[in-house]
Amino acid sequence: MNQDAAKASAAEAALDLVRDGMKLGLGTGTTIEFVLQGLGRRRPRVACIATSARTEARARELGLDMLDPDEVVQLDLAIDGADEVQRGTLHLIKGLGGALLREKIVAAAAERFVVVADDSKIVDHLGSHAPVPVEVFPLCRRATAAALAKLGADPVLRGGAAPFVTDNGNLIYDCRFRSIADAKSVAGALEEIPGVLAHGVFLGMAQQAIIASADGKVRVLHRA
Numbered sequence: 001m002n003q004d005a006a007k008a009s010a011a012e013a014a015l016d017l018v019r020d021g022m023k024l025g026l027g028t029g030t031t032i033e034f035v036l037q038g039l040g041r042r043r044p045r046v047a048c049i050a051t052s053a054r055t056e057a058r059a060r061e062l063g064l065d066m067l068d069p070d071e072v073v074q075l076d077l078a079i080d081g082a083d084e085v086q087r088g089t090l091h092l093i094k095g096l097g098g099a100l101l102r103e104k105i106v107a108a109a110a111e112r113f114v115v116v117a118d119d120s121k122i123v124d125h126l127g128s129h130a131p132v133p134v135e136v137f138p139l140c141r142r143a144t145a146a147a148l149a150k151l152g153a154d155p156v157l158r159g160g161a162a163p164f165v166t167d168n169g170n171l172i173y174d175c176r177f178r179s180i181a182d183a184k185s186v187a188g189a190l191e192e193i194p195g196v197l198a199h200g201v202f203l204g205m206a207q208q209a210i211i212a213s214a215d216g217k218v219r220v221l222h223r224a
């Protein structure tokens with residue numbers, strides 16, 4: 001069983017949580033693609049909001065019922081992938097797909113936020129493999145990058161000479177903190193930088209992580 005099959009298994013398990021009548025938040029990424037395909041196949045009577053233009057387009061292509069995000073105050077369930085999932089706390093790093101700002105808004109609006117991933121994403125400390133994506137306001141981006149560097153973040157502009165632009169018209173610095181001992185203080189320090197619009201550290205937001213491994217086993221981790 002390869003990594004894609006593991007992602008598909010995690011997605012199928014998450015789809016079992018979907019009920020008719022739900023308002024559903026849809027994440028972004030390759031694992032969520034399997035969730036979208038499953039919704040297209042199973043056809044529950046749900047209304048969805050998307051965390052990215054890519055997910056929105058794909059969901060519409062599959063015939064899912066999409067809501068205007070501005071009309072939605074609360075969601076019953078949000079399902080999203082992650083770049084790292086910390087064992088025990090279920091703190092996350094998200095945003096390697098560039099959709100972190102909307103992903104965080106959608107996760108916060110959901111009564112239940114469930115992560116789907118293959119087991120390569122499980123870490124003991126955030127920052128073990130993934131950088132922390134930080135979405136910044138394009139104006140004065142160098143000043144914001146300098147403030148990030150002061151935190152020891154080693155910020156790298158995503159896309160370099162041809163910068164990646166988010167769905168919201170902003171830029172992303174991928175910040176290598178190496179292993180993060182205290183995720184709360186890193187998140188707090190990032191939030192104090194004025195040019196930072198969102199960062200990929202999701203603290204205590206996920207209630208459950210559905211993790212599938214290459215041998216086909218699916219585990220449901222609950223926040224400790």
Ligand code: A5P
Binds near residue numbers: 028032082
């Ligand atoms: C998108 O911005 C990210 O937060 C994704 O959720 C994350 O990168 C996981 O993506 P994959 O499912 O493709 O690994």
